[in-house]
Amino acid sequence: MSIWWSLQLRREAASVPLARRLLLGAMEAQGVDAEVSHELSVALSEACSNAVRHGGGGPCEVYRVTAFIDDELCRIEVADGGLGFPGGPPVVGGSGQGNGNAQGDGRSDGRGDGDADGLEGEVRELAVGGRGLHLIEALSDRVRFGSEPGGGGAVVTFDRALRRAEGALLRAS
Numbered sequence: 778m779s780i781w782w783s784l785q786l787r788r789e790a791a792s793v794p795l796a797r798r799l800l801l802g803a804m805e806a807q808g809v810d811a812e813v814s815h816e817l818s819v820a821l822s823e824a825c826s827n828a829v830r831h832g833g834g835g836p837c838e839v840y841r842v843t844a845f846i847d848d849e850l851c852r853i854e855v856a857d858g859g860l861g862f863p864g865g866p867p868v869v870g871g872s873g874q875g876n877g878n879a880q881g882d883g884r885s886d887g888r889g890d891g892d893a894d895g896l897e898g899e900v901r902e903l904a905v906g907g908r909g910l911h912l913i914e915a916l917s918d919r920v921r922f923g924s925e926p927g928g929g930g931a932v933v934t935f936d937r938a939l940r941r942a943e944g945a946l947l948r949a950s
């Protein structure tokens with residue numbers, strides 16, 4: 778069985794736990810390992826929080842969350858109606874659990890070469906904010922950043938291979 782759902786939510790903080798609980802329930806129904814479910818729900822919470830916090834300025838005060846869960850993969854997309862990513866999609870460096878496969882507009886990160894300027898830039902970025910995108914990347918196997926067609930709104934899509942819980946009764950097909 779595959780599960781696919783899409784929500785349109787108001788850009789309010791109260792919408793974040795709603796999306797998270799729906800994802801956790803769907804993954805539990807699919808028999809996904811609790812640790813994988815928790816990590817994906819944290820990544821979703823970060824993406825939703827970013828949409829709530831930064832998705833304004835455009836014509837829309839809602840954002841969309843779409844999730845697809847099948848036998849092997851969970852794909853989540855969060856899209857807002859704001860101004861998108863100023864200066865193009867971000868390119869975050871890979872460290873942590875994820876495979877570092879973040880994709881933006883094809884530009885090189887430039888921070889991974891070990892030079893002092895790159896490290897200082899990364900520290901400055903993390904000090905001001907930006908931890909959410911790094912966390913999403915660390916908890917996912919693949920992350921893509923983009924904009925809605927027509928240049929409006931940010932889109933964050935992330936995938937994670939699924940691991941089944943021991944003794945799970947339901948197996949997606």
